[in-house]
Amino acid sequence: MPEKQIEVWIEFGSPYTHIAVQTIEDKAKNAGLEVAWRPFLIGAIFQLQGYTDTPVNLFKPKGNYMWRDMVRQCQSLNIPYKKPTIFPINGITAARITTAADDQPWQGNFIRETFMSYFFHDQDITNPAILAEALGKAGCTDIEAALNTATLPEVKNKLKARTEEAINRGIFGAPSFFVGDELFWGSDRIEQAIAFAKS
């Protein structure tokens, strides 16, 4: 019998996705669930909503609140966090590397390391050297090959298709979770999504 799955839809530039990424795999495993990582590009969805920038920057009070809330949430959950200097950031290279790594044992570790690079060590994750470091820490043994996947047309197309799938299935923000066709949005819905999967 195949293990029950929770799809975790992530955007590398999304603050609240940092919280989900650093916590969900342990919680899912404890519940007997398999995590299926689904990187996508939130920018395409923000454009559909008519945003010209990340909503965090467009309406200052909401942005200010989110940064304060991130500090509080990460403190209470013991997640290392520091507000990045560069924001927003283009996570497309990290997303492509992850998309190409569905069969790699280091995929989850790479995601966590890359979010730590950006949301704790304040590093520029558009820089391949930073991603190479994250790949090494994650246990990838052929870093050059992994970085190279980001340039392959089939990987670019797979990520595009994933983003289209996100739109077609009703995703409008990150992080999002699917259990079957049931959608959950936001790092504060992880427990509900896992409970739903178990029920």
Add this chain to the structure above:
Amino acid sequence: MPEKQIEVWIEFGSPYTHIAVQTIEDKAKNAGLEVAWRPFLIGAIFQLQGYTDTPVNLFKPKGNYMWRDMVRQCQSLNIPYKKPTIFPINGITAARITTAADDQPWQGNFIRETFMSYFFHDQDITNPAILAEALGKAGCTDIEAALNTATLPEVKNKLKARTEEAINRGIFGAPSFFVGDELFWGSDRIEQAIAFAKS
């Protein structure tokens, strides 16, 4: 020594405010906190954000999700809920009655009853007869006088000032909570707000 306070900023047309309203007073009391009800008008803030309608209606996937999430959240919290037929609704009369009732023992009950009227019994809370019923259930003994407060210039001005205060203090959505100058947003931040007040 005055009791520690949690300000609960509410909008009568806001779905997630229903969750806060039906649950927060018991939780606050258990924590030794006094609830200060702060009705305001979210429409003025949505206009500042450039919205021409409630964001729930402007971007369909987000709206669809919210209605589904409301069902799940209310089920898991045992809060009576039914999606209202009329949405959005103008909560200004209910907000004015509440604003005028800061010293009335029935204020909290009236808020809860009115949210039940709209978000469970699917009633039109712009109708004074519906508000009169809520006032009666809440224990108000002079219903006519309470309804009449909604027409008084000083009450209208007090509600306007409250909405301006909300904007000036960085509120951008409902429900919101202030503990001193610390802002919390959303029905899923009630526990954090109370924990912060106790710390």
